[in-house]
Amino acid sequence: MGEDAESPKINHTFLRDYVTEADVISTVEFNQTGDLLATGDKGGRVVIFQRETESKGELEEVGETGDSGEYNVYSTFQSHEPDFDYLKSLEIEEKINKIRWLPQQNAAHFLLSTNDKTIKLWKVSERDKRPEGYNLKDEEGRFKDVSTITSLQVPVLKPTDLMVEVRPRRVFSNGHTYHVNSISVNSDGETYLSADDLRINMWHLGITDRSFNIVDIKPANMEDLTEVITASEFHPHHCHLFVYSSSKGTLRLCDMRASALCDKHTKLFEEPEDPGSRSFFSEIISSVSDVKFSHSGRYLLTRDYLTAKVWDLNMDKGPVETYQVHDYLRSKLCSLYENDCIFDKFECAWNGSDSVIMTGAYNNFFRMFDRNTKRDVTLEASRESSKPRAVLKPRRVCAAGGKRRKDDISVDSLDFTKKILHTAWHPNENIIAIAATNNLYIFQDRVNPETQ
Amino acid sequence: MEVSAEAKRIMVVALGKLYSSRTQRGGLRLHRSLLLTLVMKSARDLYHEAQATAESVAPGYELQQHAAAEVTTEPHVELQGPASPTAGQPRTLPREEVGGPPTELDNKENMCPSGPAQHSRKRRGKAAVEPDFLPCKKAKLEQANCGPQLIVNSVLLDYVNCGSELGAPPPPLPLQRAIAAC
Numbered sequence: 001m002g003e004d005a006e007s008p009k010i011n012h013t014f015l016r017d018y019v020t021e022a023d024v025i026s027t028v029e030f031n032q033t034g035d036l037l038a039t040g041d042k043g044g045r046v047v048i049f050q051r052e053t054e055s056k057g058e059l060e061e062v063g064e065t066g067d068s069g070e071y072n073v074y075s076t077f078q079s080h081e082p083d084f085d086y087l088k089s090l091e092i093e094e095k096i097n098k099i100r101w102l103p104q105q106n107a108a109h110f111l112l113s114t115n116d117k118t119i120k121l122w123k124v125s126e127r128d129k130r131p132e133g134y135n136l137k138d139e140e141g142r143f144k145d146v147s148t149i150t151s152l153q154v155p156v157l158k159p160t161d162l163m164v165e166v167r168p169r170r171v172f173s174n175g176h177t178y179h180v181n182s183i184s185v186n187s188d189g190e191t192y193l194s195a196d197d198l199r200i201n202m203w204h205l206g207i208t209d210r211s212f213n214i215v216d217i218k219p220a221n222m223e224d225l226t227e228v229i230t231a232s233e234f235h236p237h238h239c240h241l242f243v244y245s246s247s248k249g250t251l252r253l254c255d256m257r258a259s260a261l262c263d264k265h266t267k268l269f270e271e272p273e274d275p276g277s278r279s280f281f282s283e284i285i286s287s288v289s290d291v292k293f294s295h296s297g298r299y300l301l302t303r304d305y306l307t308a309k310v311w312d313l314n315m316d317k318g319p320v321e322t323y324q325v326h327d328y329l330r331s332k333l334c335s336l337y338e339n340d341c342i343f344d345k346f347e348c349a350w351n352g353s354d355s356v357i358m359t360g361a362y363n364n365f366f367r368m369f370d371r372n373t374k375r376d377v378t379l380e381a382s383r384e385s386s387k388p389r390a391v392l393k394p395r396r397v398c399a400a401g402g403k404r405r406k407d408d409i410s411v412d413s414l415d416f417t418k419k420i421l422h423t424a425w426h427p428n429e430n431i432i433a434i435a436a437t438n439n440l441y442i443f444q445d446r447v448n449p450e451t452q
Numbered sequence: 453m454e455v456s457a458e459a460k461r462i463m464v465v466a467l468g469k470l471y472s473s474r475t476q477r478g479g480l481r482l483h484r485s486l487l488l489t490l491v492m493k494s495a496r497d498l499y500h501e502a503q504a505t506a507e508s509v510a511p512g513y514e515l516q517q518h519a520a521a522e523v524t525t526e527p528h529v530e531l532q533g534p535a536s537p538t539a540g541q542p543r544t545l546p547r548e549e550v551g552g553p554p555t556e557l558d559n560k561e562n563m564c565p566s567g568p569a570q571h572s573r574k575r576r577g578k579a580a581v582e583p584d585f586l587p588c589k590k591a592k593l594e595q596a597n598c599g600p601q602l603i604v605n606s607v608l609l610d611y612v613n614c615g616s617e618l619g620a621p622p623p624p625l626p627l628q629r630a631i632a633a634c
Contacts, residue, residue, distance in 0.1 A: 093478040116478055178482055197482040228483045247483055280462055280498065283490040287483075334458070337491070338465055343484055 025435035027422055031101035031109065034426040037071055037433055038111055039440055040096025044081060046113055048124065048164075049442075050074035071442050075124060075164040080115040092117050098183050100192070102205070110169070112192060116179040119194055121170035121205060129157040175201050175211045182232045188239040195232035195244060202256075214262050215244060215254065230345075231291045238297065241266075245302060249286035251311065269300070269311050271318040281333045281342060289345035294354040295427070301357055303348040306330060308359050310371065323369045323376065326361050328397055328411045341416050349425045349432075352451035360420025363409065364436045365395060381420060381434045381441040392443065426451075456506075459499035466492040 022043025029038050037049040052069035083092035093116055102110040108125040133155045138144055178196035185192045186202075193202050193214070200215035215232075219225055227248040235241035240256045252265035273282070285305035292301045300311040302319075306327055309319035325346075329336060336342040341362070348359040360366045361378070369376045378395045385392060398408045422435040430445035466488045473480055 088479075090479040091477050095478075179478070181483075225486060228486055230483065247486060280459070280491060280494050283494065284487045287487065334462070337462070340469075343487065 020438075023438040025422060025438060025440060026095050027097060027099050028424040028433045028435045028440070029099045029101060029111075030424050030426055030433065031111075032103050032427060034428055034431065036074065036101070036109060037424070037442070038099045038101065038113075039433075039435065040079065040099050040113055041438075042093075042095040044079055044094030044096060044115065045076060046079045046096060046099065046111075046122070047076045048074045049440075075166055077122070077166040079113045079120060079122065080118065083117070085117075097180060100183050100185050102185055103189060105189075112183050112185065114180050114183050114194065117173065117176055119172040119175070119180070119183060119203070120168050121172070122166055123169045124164065124166050127163045127165055128159055128161070130160045131155040132158045170205065170208050172203055172208050172211070175203070181230060184233040184242070186234045186239050187237055191239075193232060193234060193242060195229050197228040200229065200232055200242075200244060200262075212260070214242075214256060214260070216261065216263060230288050233291055233293055236293050236295060236297045243291055243293070243300060245288035245291040247287040248283070249288055249304060251288070251291060251300060251302065253313065267313070267316050269316045269318075271309075279333065281337060284337070284342050285333065290347040292348055292350060294350050295352060296354055299354065301348050301350055303346050303359055305342060305344075305346075308348050308357055308369065310357065321371060323357070323367075325359055325367055326397070328399060329362075332411070336416070339416065341419070344419055345421060346419075347422050349423050351425050351430070352428045355452065358423055358425060358432065360423050360434070362416050362419050363397075363414040364418040364420060365397075366420045366423060366434055379443075381436045381439070381443075383439075386441060386443075456499050456502045459495040459502065462495040463492050463499070466495070 020043075022041060022045075024042045025039050026042050027038075027040040030036070031038070035051045037051075039047050039049075041047075049071040050073075051071050079096055080094040082094045084090070085092055095115055096113050097116065098112075098114050100112045102112070102121075104110075108123050111122050111124065113120055113122060132139075133153050135149060135152060135155075136144055136146075172194070175194060176196040176199065178198050180194055180196050182195040183192060190206075191202055191204050193200055194211075195201075195215075198216065198218040199213055201211040202214050203211040215229070217227070217229065227246045227250075230245045230247055232242060232244035235243070241253060242256070242262075243251055243253050245251050249271065251269035253267040253269070254262035255266040256262060258264070258266060273286070288302045288304050290301075290303045293299070294301065298313055299320075300313065302309050302311065303325075306325060306329060308323045308325055310321040310323075311318075312320045333342060346360050348357060350357055355372055356368055356370050358366060358368045364381045365378050366381060367376060367378050378397065379392045380395050393407070396405065396408045397414065398404050398410055400410050400412045404410065418437065420434055420436055424433045426432070428451060429449050430451055432443050434441040434443065470485060470488050473484060
């Protein structure tokens with residue numbers, strides 16, 4: 001799976017000698033066509049990239065069809081501001097936790113972005129024409145003296161430089177007591193869900209002053225709390241199905257046709273714990289940090305601290321595939337607990353054909369697992385290894401003191417401050433977006449551009 | 453013995469993290485607090501198991517027993533206030549030395565004590581019953597002797613109250629007081 005590095009033009013936009021907290025990317029998401037890529041950061045900003053279409057002349061020469069262009073900045077806007085809950089004396093972070101695109105219905109694009117408490121619907125539209133030839137106003141917009149007007153003219157639309165306008169269309173607030181960790185747009189195109197630690201709400205995209213609570217796992221006595229909701233997603237095709245993951249490592253599939261409140265799951269996916277591998281940190285590392293339906297809707301992909309697992313919706317006894325992401329960390333859990341890394345929440349992603357899964361790791365490494373060939377690869381997102389047109393070199397982590405090949409890196413040399421938590425895969429092609437702290441890397445496979 | 457020392461260290465670190473998370477931007481994170489609580493409970497249970505094993509297997513090691521008994525009371529004192537985990541640490545260090553320095557491989561730090569438990573120990577819920585060899589729960593509560601559990605649940609209560617529409621940070625409450633519903 002050779003891949004080319006994206007032009008450094010993109011990377012240079014984000015290159016800085018220091019990392020300010022606000023610039024750390026906190027979410028990455030392609031839209032349904034893959035032409036737009038949105039990133040959110042800790043400072044509450046959203047940056048949208050658009051894929052450039054190559055000119056027809058070039059395409060004919062090369063014999064390629066379709067786009068294979070670069071991604072350039074399309075629009076930037078401040079989505080959320082720092083807020084303060086005066087009643088509870090709590091600061092509300094502006095960090096964007098998740099972005100989800102709505103399916104495109106007209107010329108404009110819509111996306112949902114959320115911080116810990118508030119979800120917003122943004123409309124992204126282009127303006128490339130402006131009316132000219134007003135009767136009452138001159139070119140600068142100043143009102144004309146009426147007595148100087150001798151004739152009537154019809155204003156015409158003239159092309160201008162492209163302007164991208166982003167406006168907030170809806171603000172969905174006061175729906176959550178706890179911190180929102182997920183949003184997911186329903187396939188019905190009208191509703192979406194938002195999940196916090198203990199509750200999941202369903203909203204209508206057009207209604208902001210109320211939502212339906214569909215899951216509530218808050219115990220009557222908080223002392224009895226044993227698990228929280230960590231992620232949630234609607235089924236890609238069935239508008240009545242959604243899944244949510246818990247800190248205990250379980251998945252619950254819920255059918256909204258069964259009852260209004262889906263506290264009782266339709267299916268519970270759980271892998272029995274291996275008593276031999278029990279440790280102080282078993283609960284922490286079994287907590288699911290991300291759950292994603294496959295594009296087909298048949299499988300679920302989950303990520304916990306050390307593994308990525310594929311589950312078949314038809315089988316709830318356990319995952320059908322388990323991939324070790326960085327098992328060499330299993331003996332380092334105590335140190336990772338002390339430096340807080342054990343609480344890191346890694347995301348995971350499917351490729352367009354559901355044949356490959358991807359997830360991030362430490363040292364700016366990210367991993368891909370081919371489900372069919374069972375081959376896996378470790379790649380690095382770094383400036384040194386990402387020269388334009390360069391092929392990414394597979395990396396290998398070896399045990400401390402073990403046999404080392406050239407270019408291998410020892411477990412003890414891993415940089416745990418460089419973590420890839422957020423990754424995204426283009427819906428149709430082999431293009432991936434990797435967020436490495438404050439840098440965004442976009443890699444394209446020029447050899448096999450189409451997902452197989 | 454290194455398991456006991458490890459368990460104690462984990463408990464102390466967990467408490468430090470719980471307290472520092474109170475001042476974090478964005479407020480207490482319920483998920484993180486829950487995981488820390490679970491780790492602390494795991495560590496505490498395994499610590500008590502290790503102590504019970506040590507006591508039953510080697511009754512002659514009076515010095516270690518003495519250390520164990522004193523260490524059991526240690527956490528209650530050192531965990532009462534936010535500053536005390538660090539204050540308590542210098543006092544616990546000599547006891548760790550008494551117990552013997554950890555000599556095992558890295559992996560050992562993650563492993564549960566292999567000695568047979570005196571009683572079958574199922575996974576417990578948050579409001580756990582204390583092991584039999586310790587004073588009974590009622591007595592422990594009256595002596596304010598619950599140690600980590602008391603503080604842990606206070607932290608979660610605190611979070612809940614911060615999260616409720618009724619607002620207002622809670623005054624210090626005994627554990628049995630009901631929480632205002634959110």
